[in-house]
Amino acid sequence: MNAAPADQIRLLDVQSLDVRLSQLAHKRKTLPEHAEIETLNGDLTQLRDLLVAAQTEESDTAREQTKAEQDVDQVRQRAARDQQRLDSGAITSPKDLESLQHEIASLAKRQSDLEDIVLEVMERREAAQERVAELTGRVESVQAKLNDATARRDTAAEEIDAEVATVTKEREVVAGSIPADLLKLYDKLRAQQGGIGAARLYQRRCEGCRLELNITEINEVRAAAADAVVRCENCSRILVRTPESGL
Structure with missing residues (x-):
């Protein structure tokens, strides 16, 4: 030739x-932001999974607390009715009076036990709420970092693409003369x-x-x-x- x-x-x-x-x-493919974004995406996925678990726990304990409070209210209402019957003087039989007094005492013990359960559930729910708040903050922080890294990557890529376009046009001109x-x-x-x-x-x-x-x-x-x-x-x-x- x-x-x-x-x-x-x-x-x-x-x-x-x-x-x-x-x-x-090569520069576009190996931008440092690529690795940074990959790491942040991994962190974000893990944190979101933990957040969902914490939100589920908070939701479960909220229902558990509602149920426990309803149980307390039911016992309290029953005890109030029994006390009202006792105070009314309508029951004169010693045996019936003793039975009613025993039931009132049992209901008081039951109410106390249920109130302890409510407190324990409330403590667990509060801990779950704190965990949700903490994880929400961490998710938002990592998301902000991810957004920043993505913006930096896109800016760098745009600059590279602009140079690629310029060099490509120059090549077309030179190659066209060969x-x-x-x-x-x-x-x-x-x-x-x-x-x-x-x-x-x-x-x-x-x-x-x-x-x-x-x-x-x-x-x-x-x-x-x-x-x-x-x-x-x-x-x-x-x-x-x-x-x-x-x-």
């Missing part, structure tokens, strides 16, 4: 722009050789594989026509000759 020396040199410009595009893609067959070969080699399809021959060294050409290879390159597209014997990349090639 033959191509004007100027076209071959412009190929180095395309290569430089392609390297920059690869660097930008013969199609030469550009096709370059693109093919670039795909095969880790993103580098053309390299400068600098002081007898291929800047693609970083290997110095031996004397035989140097003589072959030196003897090649100026418009001949030379390939590196070691890496097969297009070797672009310049005044600094050392030929």
